[in-house]
Amino acid sequence: MMIRRQMLATLGAAVLAAAWWTPAPAADVIKVGEINSYTRLPAFTEPYKKGWELAVDEINASGGIGGKTLVVISRDDGGKPGNAVKIAEELVSKDGVALLAGTFFSNIGLAVTDFAKQNKTLFIASEPLSDALVWAKGNRYTFRLRPSTYMQASMLAAEAAKLPAKKWATIAPNYAYGKDAVAAFKKALTKLKPDVEFIEEQWPALFKIDAGATVRALEAAKPEGIYNATFGGDLAKFVREGSLRGLFDGRTVVSFLSGEPEYLDPLKAEAPKGWLVTGYPWYDIGTAAHETFVKAYQAKYGESPKTGSLVGYNTMLAVAAVLNKAGSTDTEDLVTAMEGLSFDSPSGPITFRAIDHQSTMGAWVGRTAVRDGKGVMVDWFFADGANYLPSDDEVMKMRPAN
Amino acid sequence: MGFYVAQFLTGLASAASLFLVASGLSIIFGVTRIVNFAHGSFFMLGAYLAYTIVQVLPHGILGFWGSVVAAALIVGVIGAAIEVLLLRRIYHAPELFQLVATFGVVLVIQDVTLWIWGAEDLVGPRAPGLDGAVRILGEPIPEYDLALIVIGPAVLAGIWLLFNRTRWGTLVRAATQDREMVGALGVNQSWLFTSVFFVGSALAGLGGAIQIPREAVSLLMDLNVIADAFVVTVIGGMGSVAGAFLAAVLIGELNAFGILVFPQITIVLAFLVMAVVLIVRPWGLLGRPEAPQRGAAGPLEAPLRAATGPAMAFAATVLALLAVLPWIADEFTLVLVGDILVFALFAASLHFIMGTGGMVSFGHAAYFGLGAYGAALVVKHLGAGMELGLLMAPVAAGIGALVFGWFCVRLSGVYLAMLTLAAAQIVWSIAFQWQDVTGGDDGLLGIWPAAWAGSKTVYYYLVLVLSAGGIYTLRRIVHAPFGYTLRAGRDSSLRVDAIGIDLRGHQWMAFTIAGVFAGLAGGLYVFSKGSIFPDTLAIPHSVDALIMVLLGGVQTLAGPVVGAVSFTLLEDWITRFDYWRIIFGAIILAICILAPEGIAGFALRLLPGRLTGRVEESAR
Structure with missing residues (x-):
């Protein structure tokens, strides 16, 4: 009993001491x-x-x-x-x-x-x-x-507009980032190419994608292009289910951030091929x-x-x-x-x-590929961020006066 | 036609994964009554272990399935070890206290996993021989999905055989119904509990291991799966494995077809289903009413006494110290102590229904969050000031508690707790999804105090007066006839009913009062942080409150305050370190073992009875 009491007392004292402990300031x-x-x-x-x-x-x-x-x-x-x-x-x-x-x-x-x-x-x-x-x-x-989000979506939209796909489906995690990424891409692509249509959208819960069912729903819409903003574990599941079920065959896929090593590396040889992505090809810069x-x-x-x-x-x-x-x-x-x-x-x-x-x-825009059993970006170019920002007038309208 | 068949099969495959995790949870709860938060961690460990083992074993069908089974067995052993080393020591703690220990285990496993396997997601190999897709009615279906559709019912059949055709199974079923009687008949309960933990954890490990061909193994797996596992278990009926299977199929299919109509629904669908099921069938689809436990959970709770002279003197000293704090402490200390006061009020409000009313809430953050959002929304959309916001906070939370409470008080035990969780998730999903009003995930910004309360000192005093006042009021209610009635209803609902008291009405009122004070805490919180986000309403926040109450001691009135102080201080201090979760987890586990009646309960036991007013002789 004594030991218990002492241990608790010591613990409590340690906590209190640490909470109020301040390191000594240094001038240099x-x-x-x-x-x-x-x-x-x-x-x-x-x-x-x-x-x-x-x-x-x-x-x-x-x-x-x-x-x-x-x-x-x-x-x-x-x-x-x-x-x-x-x-x-x-x-x-x-x-x-x-x-x-x-x-x-x-x-x-x-x-x-x-x-x-x-x-x-x-x-x-x-x-x-x-x-x-x-x-x-x-x-x-x-x-x-x-x-x-706006800048990277604009980089992707500028390239996507050069492709023939007109009917698009989107998939993004259901939270602010996903919604912004889809909205920015839709707006930018529609501006560059007014005849595109967005025919299907999927909003899986973040990190809880039911990939099989989601892939089937996208497939059912028969889009020509797919815009993806899922990431992390969701992306791995989506890629796996999508390739198994042939979702990506013959379709243009544009994918937000998926060229970043954080996203590509875990996928190893299963990394998607030919997706249009923003990312960071550190190996070839x-x-x-x-x-x-x-x-x-x-x-x-x-x-x-x-x-x-x-x-x-x-x-x-x-x-x-x-x-x-x-x-x-x-x-x-x-x-x-x-x-x-x-x-x-x-x-x-x-x-x-x-x-x-x-x-x-800026960011790098290119295509995904698999090299030596690893996902990489190829055919990339560096997109300077300064070229993908809205005009000063638009910015002034969006930004509150300080 | 082919499309719908394919969608149906996809739903079944998801259901199989869900079922494996939920069945283990259900078995463990059925026998040991432990709400095991660490079940998701066992699932994650299963996936990580299988990922590692599959690379060691020879490549091929045997190697793959061998690693799945090996991972499940290892996780079973880990689960059994945790039972023996940790949980066995605290079976006699107050009800639900064991969940604090499992919460500690979650923290420890998270950091151990990060340390062993690293931060990066791991993508395991596909299953050899099952790595393609077959066409059914012209639609491609992954072969592995078909395998899962077979594995789910096969495991169900295996569990059924184990339960109905072996002596061990008979004992487990008997213990699920009446564990005291099983003990009285001479069955070694320790051995039974350990073996049940082994089986349950192994099922979780299996669930995780068979995921590696489908998803990336990541550090988020534990928390992602645990809520769903609980939902499936509860829909099916706690302790019913067949019910868990039925519930998993229900959720899997509703999800598969739901996303075709309304893709956003996935964030809340399972909880909506659970709410509906619990309202219609209060013990889940195939569950049975919980048998009354005859004194199984440790000594009976002694009646509460009014504070004694020394206790009041102590409280007065603390209050006096808090009142002069701005003169002796720096600005940040005021912010930190303000946070502690807010959480103490929040925890006290939860304790009010939990300790006094005997109604456990897993979703108490809903009322904290409703208060915070109530305040923030009138400030943002009506241009109101802080004063009206702070008035609106308890009102909004009270209304929410009034509505949800009406449904919740009809249930009891873990089912009640899970319905409160469903209510909280519904509120969370509204705040999350209704972007135009609540700002969605990006929240509401710029909710700062009025100019007169703008300084840290003034706002600190505001928080001190309202929090301390709130805690004092709750304490007064506990000692008022209303509180006596609640306590009587908690200890014997039948007797209370028999003497003509409308217990349900009292409980409903108590639920609403708890909501009002949680809302006040939420209102104070939002003005101190300046912004509010849906995470305030989410499960982790509810769990924090639960841990504070249990850690402090559910059977003492000072418990929630002590719990809030220790939890918040510990967290503030320990998060400064790398791998802080393992330290935090270890401290929580140490407290669990040293002070199973909570910190305040432990302290009271050590103090002489004349200081605490506690009756010395045991109530039993």
């Missing part, structure tokens, strides 16, 4: 807060973390930010928006970080966006794709790095800046980079660039520096547009 560091869904979706967020850790190492090895060491306090939000906001509060008010970065899920990105606006803190949303983040719900304090990044990444981790790695790396490059440019950690100075900020990255020059705070980071 610049702290940056980073939040992501590390335990909810490790397949996507682990490569991302490795990417930014590599960048932080390189930045500090070459002198840090004006002589100060860049310190990233990274936290897991467990996939809960409410948690992310609580963590953001702690990072800003207790840890005194200069800015916030990160997030993967759109809803968490939006929650932190709103927090940034309310608390007047700079937030660089690295991974979420939601268009609302910079447009309908955009604000002065939020910037987004990764090419958005070959530019000097990108090769340096790949070599450093492989040397540090012994594995190949994924899209998340590149996004994570570029996120910290952006953080370093803005801190250097602003020369201070005052939020208003940082925001001013962010607007129009340009820096070089492994994927080429990137600019954060002043008008809507979206970066011009």
